[in-house]
Amino acid sequence: xxxxxPIPVSVLTxxxxxxxxxxxxxxxxxxxxxxxxxxxxxxxxxxxxxxxxEQASDGIIQLSDGCLCCTVRGELVDTLADLVDRLQTGRIxxxxxxVVETTGLADPAPVLQSIMAHPxxxxxxxxxxxxxxxDAVNGNATLDAHVEAVKQAAVADxxxxxxADMVTDxxxxxxxxxxxxxxxxxxxxxxxxxxxxxxxxxxxCGLYNPATKSADVRRWLGxxxxxxxxxxxxxxxxxxxGHYHSHGHRHDQRVRSYSLxxxxxxxxxxxxMFLDLLRSTHGEHLLRMKGVIELxxxxxxxxxxxxxxxxxxxxxxxxxxxxxxxxxxxxLITLDMPEDYVRRLFAAFTNRPSVDTPDxxxxxxNPLAIAGR
Numbered sequence: 030x031x032x033x034x035p036i037p038v039s040v041l042t043x044x045x046x047x048x049x050x051x052x053x054x055x056x057x058x059x060x061x062x063x064x065x066x067x068x069x070x071x072x073x074x075x076x077x078x079x080x081x082x083e084q085a086s087d088g089i090i091q092l093s094d095g096c097l098c099c100t101v102r103g104e105l106v107d108t109l110a111d112l113v114d115r116l117q118t119g120r121i122x123x124x125x126x127x128v129v130e131t132t133g134l135a136d137p138a139p140v141l142q143s144i145m146a147h148p149x150x151x152x153x154x155x156x157x158x159x160x161x162x163x164d165a166v167n168g169n170a171t172l173d174a175h176v177e178a179v180k181q182a183a184v185a186d187x188x189x190x191x192x193a194d195m196v197t198d199x200x201x202x203x204x205x206x207x208x209x210x211x212x213x214x215x216x217x218x219x220x221x222x223x224x225x226x227x228x229x230x231x232x233x234c235g236l237y238n239p240a241t242k243s244a245d246v247r248r249w250l251g252x253x254x255x256x257x258x259x260x261x262x263x264x265x266x267x268x269x270x271g272h273y274h275s276h277g278h279r280h281d282q283r284v285r286s287y288s289l290x291x292x293x294x295x296x297x298x299x300x301x302m303f304l305d306l307l308r309s310t311h312g313e314h315l316l317r318m319k320g321v322i323e324l325x326x327x328x329x330x331x332x333x334x335x336x337x338x339x340x341x342x343x344x345x346x347x348x349x350x351x352x353x354x355x356x357x358x359x360x361l362i363t364l365d366m367p368e369d370y371v372r373r374l375f376a377a378f379t380n381r382p383s384v385d386t387p388d389x390x391x392x393x394x395n396p397l398a399i400a401g402r
Contacts, residue, residue, distance in 0.1 A: 033116070035155040038109075038127045039232055040140050043162030044171050044178045045133030048191035052162060052221055053130060061228040064125035068108055105129065105143050106150065113153045126232065127154065136177055137161075137184055138316065141337040151343060156335070158186035158234025162221070165193040168205045172212075172280060176364075179280040182212045183362050184317045184337075186234035186251075191221040212284050215251020215360060236333060236347075244351040246321050246331075250360050283365050284316075289372065291357040291379045294325040297332075300357075303378040304334070304341065307371065312339035314366035320359035321347075328355070 043049050053069075056062055115121040131140055137159055144154055161181045164171065168190070171178045182188055188209050196202045209218060219226045236249045300322055308315065318336040331350055335342040357379070361371065 033123070034153050035151075036124055036127060036153060037157035037232070037235060038129060038144055038154045039157045039234075040129050040131060040137055040159045041162070042131045042135065042137045042140075042159060042181050042185075043133065043189075043191075044164065044175065044181065046167070047133065047162035047164045048221060049130055049133075049162050052189065052191070053128070056228060056231070059228050062126065062128075064123045066112055066121075066124055066127045068105065068127065068129045105140065106147055109144070109150055109154060113149075126157070134177060136180060138180075138337050141184075141317075142340040145335075145337060145342045146340045155235065156342070157232060159184050160187045160189060160231050161185035161216075162189045162191050163205070163209065165190045165196050165202055165205060169201065169208070172208065173278060176280045176283070179212060179284055180316060180364065182209055182216075183284045183286070183364070185213055185216045187219060187231055188213065188216045189219045189221050189226060189231070193220055194222055208278065208281065212281055212286075213251075213362065214286055215362075244347050246352050246354075246358075250319055250321070250358060252360075284362070285366065285368055286360070286362045287368060289357070289359040289361065289375045291375070293356060294323040294328045295357055295379055296325045299378045299380075300324075300332075300334075303375060304336070306374060308336070308339045308341070311363075311366050311370075314364050315339075315361065316364055317362045318359060320357070322357045322359075323355045331355075334359075 041049050041053065050069075053067065057065070057067070109127070112121070112124060112127065116124055129140055131137055141156060141159070144150055144156055161184075163178075163182060172182070190202075190206070190209075193202060206218060209216075217230075219230055234249075236244050236246070315336065315338055318334070320334045322332040322334065324330075324332050327346075329349065331347045333345045333347060359375075363371070
């Protein structure tokens, strides 16, 4: 691959009317996004400023009508592949970033999968992060009515509240903020109207912190945001990041965010088998997964994994432990997935014995031992 790859891709999502295009227009005026290609979808939304659309040759591209979910996923792949071709043939001088705006009704998972699962694209692009806009005026009602809106908030690295200045009841706004923190405690919660909510706050959500030029595991796993709102319980074998016992919010109750923690190295084969079983039995319910793993085969170089539903980004190795904290830390965001099953499966493969639970050998040698459906 040429230098400059992989290019970070940010996915901008949010329900209809949340203000994605307004935010995008504001961001694109920032010189920091000068070499950014924007893949826009117009379905049910106002298009980007005509001034920008007319500069299509500069890498601002609009998808034809239709949404970015399964039906036209191939078109997104084609568009990204075309960008790579333009770069390699010199038709685009430089491309620093890609922003994909999804439709308001879209489940962001297929967009993330199309980047992670394509063998060529995964060399050229890396998922930087998911930015989800939530309309402060209608946010509570939207979350109540549409599970897609809950999923958009659950998979976000950054949640941006728009139209907060139009909310007449401060209590409603605080309820919405608390609710979003419960759905996704690892995401940073920002206000669209704030001058601080600019390029620096919204982008560079990846493992590498551009300011320090080093890997920032706690920030990437969302632990820093979580600690900001809650006291860390420090439980060494996994802690829950938000068990939401809400009243009436039936969709929210279906989403769980929790950590699996194991002290000490684990064999690569054990982690591989755990992930394979988890994805084959409950892959559709695994909205997003991030993890840093200490491998028995090479404990000095952490393995980094990142998955969306059944798709796992090719695992990467860091040259060294960035924060001194070794062991295995997985953060899972799930929908309708039995947490107890996941924890028992993880315990079996990390050889933590517990009563009436099969160990790793029993699971590997006897498929009938897999319980938890």
